Amino acid sequence: MKHLSDDDIAQELEKLVQAFKPSSIQKEKIRRSIFVLIHPKKVFRTNTFLPTFISLIVLLVVGIGLYVIIDGSNTTNVTASWDGILLEQSSQTSATRFALKFNGTSLTIEDDFLGSNFMSDKADREAYMRGYKIKKPLLTPGIYENYTITQRGDTYTLKVNGKTGFTYNFKKLGPRILVGEDGVEYSTRIYLDTLEAITDDITPEHLEIAPQSEHTFLIEWELDSMDRGNHDFESHGHGQLVVSTDFDELQRGHVVYYHMPSSVIAKNSAVPEMYIGRVVGLPGETVEIKGGQVYIDGKKLDTFYGKATMNGLGEEEYFDSVPKSRIRDEQSTREYFNMDMAAVAVKENTVFILVDQWWRGYDSREYGPLPIDEVEGIITGIAE
Structure with missing residues (x-):
């Protein structure tokens, strides 16, 4: 085995250094990765974007207002034309037989169906009710005052004011057929698609004494x-x-x-x-x-x-x-x-x-x- 002198060892180490010495291109890449400044994070400042936010809010409010105005213009109060209307339940999908009578400012809701009331056993009644698609209709029998009917397209909205007030929507399936929002169908003898009316404020209801002439x-x-x-x-x-x-x-x-x-x-x-x-x-x-x-x-x-x-x-x-x-x-x-x-x-x-x-x-x-x-x-x- 050959023994190396100190000079020989130095030369061998120099060869190893040269083998692992980075090139000029590698040096430049290393320099850039170490010394190039990192970009600072952007800071969100509210005052910078405040005008934009205010503009967006104003546009949103104006848009909603226009939508409400346009939407409201398509809604018509037809309460007067419903005076005297009788709606009778025509579907058999619920254990009810509702009749809705609109008379002046009064609405009467009646349910003439007795059904499971004749069954004494609770289990029998529950089994009986399972035969109906609509388990709990939304309307409740009673006499209600101060109602309004509004129409928007084919939808009629019944609104009753007061402590017992409620809102109920009907969808028109035909001139005399409606379906409630709970799925109960109704029919009426009166056409519902007539909003305009012809009145006569001149003709007296009863005859009075009239003068006579050559005519x-x-x-x-x-x-x-x-x-x-x-x-x-x-x-x-x-x-x-x-x-x-x-x-x-x-x-x-x-x-x-x-x-x-x-x-x-x-x-x-x-x-x-x-x-x-x-x-x-x-x-x-x-x-x-x-x-x-x-x-x-x-x-x-x-x-x-x-x-x-x-x-x-x-x-x-x-x-x-x-x-x-x-x-x-x-x-x-x-x-x-x-x-x-x-x-x-x-x-x-x-x-x-x-x-x-x-x-x-x-x-x-x-x-x-x-x-x-x-x-x-x-x-x-x-x-x-």
Whole structure:
């Protein structure tokens, strides 16, 4: 084995140093990794971004406000058009048979279903209830005051104010069919898609004494086809009727004295040749009766003569005030109050006539629109 001197060892070590000595490129990389400054972290300063935040908040508030305004403009209060509506549960998916009656400012919710109440055993009742898809309907029977109905698209929202208040939404499935937010379906005899109404603030509900002139003549009338509860048009109780021939055109609400079409007299010889009735539809209009309510061009005729009555009473008033012993056939009577008539177009130079008490007289439901030339005059009142 060769012994190395100190110089030999130094030379060998120098060779090892040269082998591991980094190149100029490696030195530069090392220098950069050690001495190049590290970028400082960014510091979030609220005051720098405050104007931006305020602008975003303002834009958000304005956007929400516009949305509420636009959304609210599409919501219509239809409470008045629901007065007199009866909703009856038509589905059998819950152990209820709800009936909702809207009368003025009052809403009555009734549940006529007895069902499991007859079962004495709790287990039997629970088993019985399992057969229904809807376990707990949201409505509760009772009488509620101060309700409102609003419509937005096909959704109706019922809102009841007060301590017992609640909100309940209906989705319209058809003109007479609704489904509640809990899935219970309802039907009604009245079309719900009519928001506009036609009113008559001029025609008096009862006749008053009228003056006579060279353009008037008197008639006797003994039928009760126009009776609204006090026999206004019946001569035996109030005297003769004054008929005026001085008119330029017929208006809605006018009670006219006219020649009954021969087609009616041919069917019933007891019908007088001269008859009286009220002008309801005018030339160019379409008249329809749905659920006992008259509609003109799809708009509800919201007048005292625009719906089925008996002696001036509507359905609910009639059944509340007339003793049951005097009602011979309740089903037929209710069918009368909710009768339908297909739409009839009123052509030029004709008018659509209805008597006030539909079940006691003849009118355009029988013979169609009446030619205006058949009208002899307008009844203006009772003779002195």
